[in-house]
Amino acid sequence: MLEVKGLRVAYGPVEALKGVDLVVPKGRIVTLLGANGAGKSSTLNALVGLAPKKAGSVLFGGRDISGLAPEQIVRMGMTLTPEGRRIFPSLSVDENLLLGGAVHSARGAIGEVREDMLSRFPILKERLHQKAGSLSGGEQQMLAIARSMMSSPDLLLLDEPSLGLAPQVVDMIFELIAGLRAQGLTILLVEQNVSLSLEIADAGYVMANGKIVLSGTAAELRDSSEIQGAYLGA
Structure with missing residues (x-):
């Protein structure tokens, strides 16, 4: 590859x-x-x-x-989950995910990938409307990976x-x-x-x-x- x-x-x-x-x-x-x-x-x-x-x-x-x-x-x-996570702490978990899916031109495609990420990372579904900066370190790392995965x-x-x-x-x-x-x-x-x-x-x-x-x-x-x-x- x-x-x-x-x-x-x-x-x-x-x-x-x-x-x-x-x-x-x-x-x-x-x-x-x-x-x-x-x-x-x-x-x-x-x-x-x-x-x-x-x-x-x-x-x-x-x-x-x-x-x-x-x-x-x-x-x-190809996508990168950078060192130090580099999430957007003032944005919600959901907003971080949607930014990661910005490469998808169709809104429906973004929604499908988002639902897939929330099923893969159930803790993020629980924290969906929280500020990303309020998550624990492990939760922030999961968010960083999920955000990268939003680009499929x-x-x-x-x-x-x-x-x-x-x-x-x-x-x-x-x-x-x-x-x-x-x-x-x-x-x-x-x-x-x-x-x-x-x-x-x-x-x-x-x-x-x-x-x-x-x-x-x-x-x-x-x-x-x-x-x-x-x-x-x-």
Whole structure:
């Protein structure tokens, strides 16, 4: 579904990505691991047109989307749930969802997707008319994911969905992500919780200093001495 070749991103004189290659097969969860500053978020932002690409290509469904604007990419079926959730706290849960569905031209289509999201995320149905800023951290993360899903994506990019959440809530969010994959959604996951990421992922890549330094199936990465030493405390 997604093939990235030689992706380079620069912020002025600082090169954040130095030739990233990765593949995300349809119907899979692929996780992107690495320390803070490794280039993970820059990769996701570049994929959806939010970071200045210097070189390389991004093929989505066989089409080169490297030069497209973010709204065009979303309409094609790729969307990003950003780090820190970035919901609109002064708006209601419902208003946040409807903004996420703005790519749908028909009002009926928005309504159908909204009902689907409320069935997937029943807590949001209970909180529908509350201000989004009044939700708990876990509820806000569910809202952020549901808002992204309102565009009916084929590929969901998730940036640090467990950030700042209590351990029991993190487990719930990861169960939710695995459930989305079971329903046919393709996911590229950036996450600091390496152990949980490799439990639900099919494959993964490890980044350092703007480059891919290790890749393999989730099982291969779990068994890797580099991963065990650096991330799993072995």
